[in-house]
Amino acid sequence: MSALLWLAAALILVGAEALSGELVLLMLAGGALAASGVALFDLPLVVDGIVFAGVSVLLLGAVRPVAKRHLMRRPMLATNAEALQGKTATVVATVDGHGGQVKLDGSVWSARALHESDVFESGQDVMVMQIDGATAVVWKG
Structure with missing residues (x-):
């Protein structure tokens, strides 16, 4: 049951990310998705929370800066x-x-x-x- 809650949280975070565009909520959604995968093994809820926090911090620290830099890059061809x-x-x-x-x-x-x-x-x-x-x-x- 907690796997479905984590999956629902991930989907809600992805939807909210579509409105904000800062990539923070998307990284948290990645953490929630990882926690939903761990929740399938019926481990204690604390383990789900640790996985969520760890993966979210990892994504925020390592993936988000690279993704932001890629999105902010100007096109090589000058226009207008x-x-x-x-x-x-x-x-x-x-x-x-x-x-x-x-x-x-x-x-x-x-x-x-x-x-x-x-x-x-x-x-x-x-x-x-x-x-x-x-x-x-x-x-x-």
Whole structure:
């Protein structure tokens, strides 16, 4: 009977993990699953608790940091605005610290100079330093 309780606890913890996403409850669910396996042998409840605590601590200390690091890793391929940083653009309308326009990858973008004092004239090539909303922040290329 206690094996079913441990299994139910594991399922509840997995469900709760789906809402939190921190991987803590998932590690506790692993401990509860291990305890349910031990409970099949009709050992005292204290043994189930020790197995639950030991496996949970082991998973929290060894598996969770590796899993978090794997989940937080950025993709190797830059996409969206990140892919535009470092590209060369051509000034279409004079760009200064307050505004202007550049042609970037075939599209016209609002732009402003990285430094307030910089002014880039039409036809000049500039480098995109960052994308700020829908504005390309540029610097001399």
